[in-house]
Amino acid sequence: MDCQQALNEIGPLVDGELPESGRPALEAHLADCGSCRTAYEELLLADAALARAFRPRRRAAANLADRTIEHLRSEQLRNGGAPQRWLRAWTVPLVAAAAGFLLAVVVFRAGGERQVAQIPAPLARLALATGPTEVRTVPNVAWLGCPTDGPIAAGSAVRTSDAARCEIEASDGTQIRLDAGTLVELPTPRCVRLTHGELYSAIPDDGKQFKIELPGAVIAATQGKFDVSCTPGEASLTVVEGAADVACKSGTRNVAAGQRVRLVDGRLQETDAVVDPLQATAWVNELLLLKGPENPELVERLNDILAQIGHAKISYLYEDEIRRLGSRAARPLLRYVASQRSQSDEAARIAAARIAGDLADETAIGDLIALVDDKDAQVRLHARRALERLAGRNQGSAVDDSVEDPRALRADRDAWQTWWESRSQKMGRSSEEDG
């Protein structure tokens, strides 16, 4: 090997691009040739310096990707979450297919050449998710993370991880909620195929049939709310509202609201009465919490659950159901306590205050302060104890559980309010300084 050849190969050697077979000859030359060895060592130094100099640029590239993705997502939200809309706006005339849900995209290119691509229109969107939810358009391709509001095309499969629940909203208003560890396919807006896991579906009353396909069985309904679970060899349908027909190899059966039927190896078993649909579908509560403390369905469910506490024989189960939701349940409960509708059920109101007081975190402080001068002593007690827990102190007032004087209670509330405003300002300043 001569020096020219060696100098041509020291770059690939440094960069790991030199074939193994070429290394011995080059290394032998470098051992013998001082000038080439010096060139090699200088190149190593230059490479190390460049790698160091480009470290911030590599970080900039990663940040650029994050920023661009963020931009795309916000742009999709503004455009209704469907990239196809951009296609319409930017590039091509779209011709709707005569039937079904496919759109034919006709792209005219320079020279008159024409390309037709079939692009499925989204039939649904991912409305909510408590954790990673993945989608794939066609079988045998990799699963991709689906962001909230992300479109779901006809024929797609959707799956939730073991720690995630999600809500899918179809274009016709049908809601399909998936429990953790569930896999479904969505061939059309009026059909969902449950492979395994559990789903809850709310079907709008528009007279059109909706189908839930299971291995070896089909459930059909025109409106109502249903919970369906599926494991290998076994499935069950719980009808919360409305009615549904189940068809399988052992026959067909109509299942009414408040009933549950199991299927074992594709055969219908006895129909049972469901003791409580709230308990049977408690897993959807976590999704409802994402819709905010004022969400009507969440409020209705909490009202129903609270009505059972203290009245039902198994009221501890209902209380546990709320407590399992953690601190996120505190604000809906406190809103319930503050609402007019809770005034007619004193026991439920106090139960809500007690549970909320235990669960509350800092996000509920404003709602708790509003209850410091409540007319009910027990509600006041639970609110003040929660505030003292969160603040780590009381406000030094002389108010105790026996005080009923509205002026003293009002002063206590004002003291908490002043403390909270002062703390919020400090936190705001601190946050600005950190930023």
Add this chain to the structure above:
Amino acid sequence: MTDGQLVRQTLAGHSSAYEELVRRWSPRILAFCHAKVRSSHSAEDLAQEALLRGYRSLATLSEPDKFGCWLHGIALRTCLDWLKRKENQQTRFYAGTAEEHLAAHGHPPLERLAREEQTESLLAAVEALPDECREVVMLYYYQDVTYLEIGDMLGVSAATVNARLTKARKLLREQMTHFGT
């Protein structure tokens, strides 16, 4: 998953597939833009613009498997448009060789170099390299890529990439020695 598969998934309505393409191609597109406009700050804006333009006009991509080449074409046009606008604004970018550039403008003042971080000095030296050398250095150091991948992007052989990279490092070494780096 290949670029082509991700393109097809994006066109089927899964915008998250394009997010994977963005992560995959951001370093190379940023390196390419940086090499073209010689300004890291402007390059970030231009690279983002190219990536967004790519998404918006994805339906016009006739061969999804050639997404990378196609996106580079978009990045190139984005950079050229920007350079043209800058030129109209009387801001000129030097297009000669590093040697000519240094001969014309002299070396950066030592005082300034003393104030700046070593890395900034080296990046400035990279930005002053001749076009061909600058491109391969940027593409090579922005991301872990092979000579072959750089060659595919630039339409040259792996041997040419090696030759350009070797020349670039030689020029930079000389400058580093001159600056006392």
